[in-house]
Amino acid sequence: xxxxxxxxxxxxxxxxxxxxxxxxxxxxxxxxxxxxxxxxxxxxxxxxxxxxxxxxxxxxxxxxxxxxxxxxxxxxxxxxxxxxxxxxxxxxxxxxxxxxxxxxxxxxxxxxxxxxxxxxxxxxxxxxxxxxxxxxxxxxxxxxxxxxxxxxxxxxxxxxxxxxxxxxxxxxxxxxxxxxxxxxxxxxxxxxxxxxxxxxxxxxxxxxxxxxxxxxxxxxxxxxxxxxxxxxxxxxxxxxxxxxxxxxxxxxxxxxxxxxxxxxxxxxxxxxxxxxxxxxxxxxxxxxxxxxxxxxxxxxxxxxxxx
Amino acid sequence: xxxxxxxxxxxxxxxxxxxxxxxxxxxxxxxxxxxxxxxxxxxxxxxxxxxxxxxxxxxxxxxxxxxxxxxxxxxxxxxxxxxxxxxxxxxxxxxxxxxxxxxxxxxxxxxxxxxxxxxxxxxxxxxxxxxxxxxxxxxxxxxxxxxxxxxxxxxxxxxxxxxxxxxxxxxxxxxxxxxxxxxxxxxxxxxxxxxxxxxxxxxxxxxxxxxxxxxxxxxxxxxxxxxxxxxxxxxxxxxxxxxxxxxxxx
Ligand SMILES: Nc1ncnc2c1ncn2[C@@H]1O[C@H](COP(=O)(O)OP(=O)(O)O)[C@@H](O)[C@H]1O
Ligand SMILES: [Mg+2]
Numbered sequence: 001x002x003x004x005x006x007x008x009x010x011x012x013x014x015x016x017x018x019x020x021x022x023x024x025x026x027x028x029x030x031x032x033x034x035x036x037x038x039x040x041x042x043x044x045x046x047x048x049x050x051x052x053x054x055x056x057x058x059x060x061x062x063x064x065x066x067x068x069x070x071x072x073x074x075x076x077x078x079x080x081x082x083x084x085x086x087x088x089x090x091x092x093x094x095x096x097x098x099x100x101x102x103x104x105x106x107x108x109x110x111x112x113x114x115x116x117x118x119x120x121x122x123x124x125x126x127x128x129x130x131x132x133x134x135x136x137x138x139x140x141x142x143x144x145x146x147x148x149x150x151x152x153x154x155x156x157x158x159x160x161x162x163x164x165x166x167x168x169x170x171x172x173x174x175x176x177x178x179x180x181x182x183x184x185x186x187x188x189x190x191x192x193x194x195x196x197x198x199x200x201x202x203x204x205x206x207x208x209x210x211x212x213x214x215x216x217x218x219x220x221x222x223x224x225x226x227x228x229x230x231x232x233x234x235x236x237x238x239x240x241x242x243x244x245x246x247x248x249x250x251x252x253x254x255x256x257x258x259x260x261x262x263x264x265x266x267x268x269x270x271x272x273x274x275x276x277x278x279x280x281x282x283x284x285x286x287x288x289x290x291x292x293x294x295x296x297x298x299x300x301x302x303x304x305x306x307x
Numbered sequence: 308x309x310x311x312x313x314x315x316x317x318x319x320x321x322x323x324x325x326x327x328x329x330x331x332x333x334x335x336x337x338x339x340x341x342x343x344x345x346x347x348x349x350x351x352x353x354x355x356x357x358x359x360x361x362x363x364x365x366x367x368x369x370x371x372x373x374x375x376x377x378x379x380x381x382x383x384x385x386x387x388x389x390x391x392x393x394x395x396x397x398x399x400x401x402x403x404x405x406x407x408x409x410x411x412x413x414x415x416x417x418x419x420x421x422x423x424x425x426x427x428x429x430x431x432x433x434x435x436x437x438x439x440x441x442x443x444x445x446x447x448x449x450x451x452x453x454x455x456x457x458x459x460x461x462x463x464x465x466x467x468x469x470x471x472x473x474x475x476x477x478x479x480x481x482x483x484x485x486x487x488x489x490x491x492x493x494x495x496x497x498x499x500x501x502x503x504x505x506x507x508x509x510x511x512x513x514x515x516x517x518x519x520x521x522x523x524x525x526x527x528x529x530x531x532x533x534x535x536x537x538x539x540x541x542x543x544x545x546x547x548x549x550x551x552x553x554x555x556x557x
Contacts, residue, residue, distance in 0.1 A: 186403075188399065188401060188403035189403060189405060189406070191363065191366070191399065191403070192399065192403040192404075192405065192463070192466075193405070193415075194363065194366070194392065195361065195363065195392055195396065195397040195399075195467075196392065196393070196396070196415065196416035196419075196466070196467070196470055197389045197390065197391075197392040197393035197416065197419075197420060197470065198389070198416075198419055199389055199419075202419050206415070206419070207405060210406075211406060
C-alpha cells in the first residue's frame, strides 16, 4: 500500500514537471513543428513528382508501340514486328516458380527461427547473418546460382535454375519480414491459446500465422517485386537475350523482361529505345498487377482472420 | 475446516525464478465448487502460484520448482501440461480474446481437442453461463475485438467454460475493467461456483470478501493465513493478516 501511494506521488510530480516544460518550450517548439511538417511535405511531393515525370516520359515514349501485337510477338530486328512475348512469359514463369519454391521455405524457416528456434547467442548470430544476406549484391547470388544450380545440379540455363537463384536472393527478405510479423503477434494471444490446452503447432498455425499473415504477405510482395526487376544474376546464370519461344516447363531456357529491355536499350537505333520504353511500361503494368493481387489477398486474409 | 472435497492440494511446494525463490513451502488446499481467493501485496507470488496450477510457468525459462501439486490424486507436475490445461482453465488479467469471431473464440478450444459436440449449442450454453449471451446473440460472427473490455473478459470466461474444465483460475480478472463490468464478473463468479472450482487472485480485498468462500493471505511467497473468508476478514488469527486487511501495510 505504501508503495502504491509513493508511486502516485511520483506520478503527480512528473505531471507537474511536464506541464511546466510545455509552457516554457511552447513557442519555439511550435515553429519547429510547422517547419518540419512543411519539409516533410515538400520531400514527399517531390518524390511523387519525380515519379510522375518519369512515368509520363515512359508513357509518351513507350505508348506508341504498346498494343496486342507488341505483347504477342517475339523479338525481331524490325521494330514494327518486335514484341516482348518471350520476356513476358519468361518473367511470369520465373516469378511463379520462384514464389512456389521460396515462400513456403522462407516462411517456414522464419517460423522455426522465431517460434521454436535457436535462442540466445546463436539465434542472434543467425539473425544478423540473415539480415546481412539481404544486402549482398545480386550478382554474387548469380555466381552462386551458376556454380550450384546450373553446373553442379545440372539444371542448366533453365527457369528452375533462375528461380532457385532468385529464391536465394529474396529468401532473406521474406525471412526477415516474416520474423518481424511473427514477433509483433502479442504473447497474450499465445498464452490464451495455450491455456486452452493447445499444442505449440496449433498455437502457431491457428493464431500466430493468421495474425502475422498480412505482414508476411507484404514482405513477400516486396521480395517478389525485387525479383521481377532483377537482371544481373539471370544474365550470369545464362538467361538468353534472344528467345523466340514461350517456355513450356521449368526446365526450358528463357529470357525475362528486364533482359529484353536492356537488350533493346543498348541498341544504337532510336526506335529500339522506344521499344525499350514500351517494355518498361509492360513490366510496370505486370508489377502493379501482381501487387494488386497481393493487396487483394491481404485484405481478404485480414477479413477472414477476424471471422 | 476441511469437510469439503479437496480438488487441488499443494504439498511443500517451492518455486524459484533462477536463484530467487518466489514461493516458500506452500501447503494450500483448494476445495471443490468453492471460490478461493488469494490476496496479498504486489509481488508476493500470487500469480506465480496460480500459474503453477495449470503449468503456465513452464514458459518461463528460469522457472524451477519442487514439491507437489495434487490434482485428483495425481501430481500435476508429472502430467502432460496440455492435458492439465484442458482440465484447469485460466482467465488472464487483461482480456485476451482471439482476433476471431465471438463464435470461433468459443469453439476453438473444443475443436482442436476434437470434442464431438454441437458447436451451436456449446456456444449458446457457454455464453449463457458467462452472462454474455443476451448481449451478443445477434452478432456471434462479429469480431470479438469489437466487444467492450468487460464483455471481452466474459468472453474469455465463456471460452474457458467451453472446455468444460473442473477448475477455473482467474488472475486479477477485473483489474483492467470499470466498476460496472467488475460487478458483472463478480456476480458471474457467484453463479459459476455451482459448477466449477474457482481460484481467484485479487489485490482488491473488498472483492475477495465479496466473492470468495475461502481466502489465502500471502506475504513474500509464504502462506500466512488461510481460512473461511468470513473469518479471515473479521477475526484474523495472524497479526500480519490483520495489519494487511486493515490497511496498515501493503
Ligand atoms: N517471469 C518471471 N521471471 C522472474 N521473476 C519473476 C517472474 N514472474 C514473477 N517473478 C517474481 O516473482 C515474485 C512474485 O511475482 P508474482 O507472482 O507476479 O506476484 P503477484 O502476482 O503476487 O504480484 C516477484 O518478486 C517477481 O519479481
Ligand atoms: Mg500478479
